[in-house]
Amino acid sequence: MAKRVGILALQGDFTKHVQSVARLNHQPVLIRKPEELKQCDYLILPGGESTTFLHLIEQLDLRQPIIEFSREKPIMGTCAGLITLSKDVAGLPHPSLGLIDLHTVRNAYGRQIDSFVGDVRLSFDERRNIFEGIFIRAPRIKRIGQDVEQIGFHNDDVVLAHNQTILVASFHPELTDDTRIHRYFLDTMGK
Amino acid sequence: MIDKQFKLKIGLAEMLKGGVIMDVTSPDQAKIAEDAGAVAVMALERIPADIRADGGVARMSNPKMIKEIQEAVSIPVMAKCRIGHFAEAQVLESLGVDFIDESEVLTPADETNHIWKHDFKVPFVCGCRDLGEALRRISEGAAMIRTKGEAGSGNIVEAVRHMRTVQRAINRIKNLRMDELVHYAKSIGSSLELVRFIKENGKLPVPNFSAGGIATPADAALMMQLGAETNFVGSGIFKSSDPAERAKAIVLATTHFDDPEIVARASAGLKDAMPGLEMASIPEEEMLHKRGW
Numbered sequence: 001m002a003k004r005v006g007i008l009a010l011q012g013d014f015t016k017h018v019q020s021v022a023r024l025n026h027q028p029v030l031i032r033k034p035e036e037l038k039q040c041d042y043l044i045l046p047g048g049e050s051t052t053f054l055h056l057i058e059q060l061d062l063r064q065p066i067i068e069f070s071r072e073k074p075i076m077g078t079c080a081g082l083i084t085l086s087k088d089v090a091g092l093p094h095p096s097l098g099l100i101d102l103h104t105v106r107n108a109y110g111r112q113i114d115s116f117v118g119d120v121r122l123s124f125d126e127r128r129n130i131f132e133g134i135f136i137r138a139p140r141i142k143r144i145g146q147d148v149e150q151i152g153f154h155n156d157d158v159v160l161a162h163n164q165t166i167l168v169a170s171f172h173p174e175l176t177d178d179t180r181i182h183r184y185f186l187d188t189m190g191k
Numbered sequence: 192m193i194d195k196q197f198k199l200k201i202g203l204a205e206m207l208k209g210g211v212i213m214d215v216t217s218p219d220q221a222k223i224a225e226d227a228g229a230v231a232v233m234a235l236e237r238i239p240a241d242i243r244a245d246g247g248v249a250r251m252s253n254p255k256m257i258k259e260i261q262e263a264v265s266i267p268v269m270a271k272c273r274i275g276h277f278a279e280a281q282v283l284e285s286l287g288v289d290f291i292d293e294s295e296v297l298t299p300a301d302e303t304n305h306i307w308k309h310d311f312k313v314p315f316v317c318g319c320r321d322l323g324e325a326l327r328r329i330s331e332g333a334a335m336i337r338t339k340g341e342a343g344s345g346n347i348v349e350a351v352r353h354m355r356t357v358q359r360a361i362n363r364i365k366n367l368r369m370d371e372l373v374h375y376a377k378s379i380g381s382s383l384e385l386v387r388f389i390k391e392n393g394k395l396p397v398p399n400f401s402a403g404g405i406a407t408p409a410d411a412a413l414m415m416q417l418g419a420e421t422n423f424v425g426s427g428i429f430k431s432s433d434p435a436e437r438a439k440a441i442v443l444a445t446t447h448f449d450d451p452e453i454v455a456r457a458s459a460g461l462k463d464a465m466p467g468l469e470m471a472s473i474p475e476e477e478m479l480h481k482r483g484w
Contacts, residue, residue, distance in 0.1 A: 010446050011230060013205040032447060047206050048230070049266055055228035056446055059439075080206070091265055093226060106265060112203055112289035113312050117195040136202045137267065137289070175202050 006040035012048020016174035045081030074189035082168035101145025108140030200314035200334035218263035227438030239343030240426035275301025295482035308332030322360035323379030339480035340403015345467030408444030415448035430465035
């Protein structure tokens with residue numbers, strides 16, 4: 001059955017997540033207001049600028065509704081979405097949402113000229129196919145809490161992880177045609 | 192089809208979508224922009240309205256000033272080079288600028304050739320007035336296209352004209368038969384390959400942003416509804432009487448471009464916008480959007 005997947009559409013590459021969700025025959029729903037969350041089974045925080053996300057989350061009163069959503073339903077975040085969901089991040093204008101116990105460092109690989117495409121190994125994929133990891137001014141996960149499972153790796157870095165309800169990636173699966181990570185999120189997390 | 196490097200360039204443009212990129216001339220202004228929710232800043236020595244007023248040759252900004260702005264903010268920092276001035280672009284790339292705007296706002300360095308942007312690792316944005324111009328820039332390697340508008344005018348009329356002209360041409364191509372594409376590509380001075388991409392995908396192969404003349408939250412909402420994916424705001428913020436509040440309001444209006452109540456609320460508390468110029472009052476030779484081809 002098609003699941004209703006909210007995609008936070010304040011700013012960023014939310015239309016790319018819409019495409020990924022639609023490819024899996026689920027129903028994407030753009031979220032710009034708190035009440036729009038109510039109709040969704042899942043939520044995705046896209047890539048974009050985390051400082052912009054947090055300003056708009058405050059101004060549009062979305063902080064509490066997203067935190068409450070996470071108590072019952074799964075949330076996925078990519079890149080800026082990972083930063084916004086992490087517990088411990090420096091240099092943000094407002095506190096991050098703190099929904100997954102990670103220490104995350106923004107722009108940890110450098111500026112745009114240091115952005116790269118690199119191989120990501122997925123622990124849940126039996127075929128052991130490499131996932132094309134697109135890292136754009138990417139954050140780096142520096143510390144991982146005990147309740148967080150590591151499921152994707154680039155060299156020695158953990159780049160994909162989840163706890164009970166939150167799944168995060170430091171790269172952009174939505175910029176590829178490969179839907180394995182979105183499928184994992186929508187098939188294995190939540191009810 | 193798309194190589195890895197171009198994927199990364201377009202990828203950053205994707206991340207900027209739905210946001211506002213603001214012209215700034217100092218680290219303090221850059222901070223104000225970041226605190227207002229800008230997705231990126233454009234580091235400039237003079238904003239377009241002042242370039243227009245001062246006259247003379249406008250060049251790439253001083254690297255020292257660009258570095259100070261890079262240190263002041265964590266969001267991407269863009270900078271402009273002159274049309275065709277690939278040595279300025281090389282300098283900007285060496286500074287680690289995140290995006291280069293090969294811009295008609297500066298005095299062109301080459302009246303015939305634009306920069307071959309595929310040679311660079313850093314992504315480029317270029318202005319256009321119509322689809323042919325947009326596709327020529329994409330052929331040269333631009334990873335983002337913006338309308339030219341008329342920079343520093345505070346008048347949205349040219350940006351509207353350019354955005355509508357591009358969208359009209361895209362719609363036209365969607366309705367052409369395959370056997371009509373070659374002639375159409377020839378008529379707009381574009382490659383068949385790119386015209387065919389538009390026929391098959393219904394949109395440009397790179398993000399399409401708006402620039403030149405945005406001064407109010409409603410201007411931002413207008414451009415988004417006409418098909419812009421992000422707004423550049425230049426003189427409109429720091430030439431107004433309330434930069435911080437105006438910047439915030441334009442960010443909010445860009446996100447909620449299709450919700451007039453929110454645009455109204457964002458606009459309500461603002462003071463005077465920049466005065467702006469009537470197009471007829473700008474002498475032909477001072478029209479910035481006529482630069483480049």
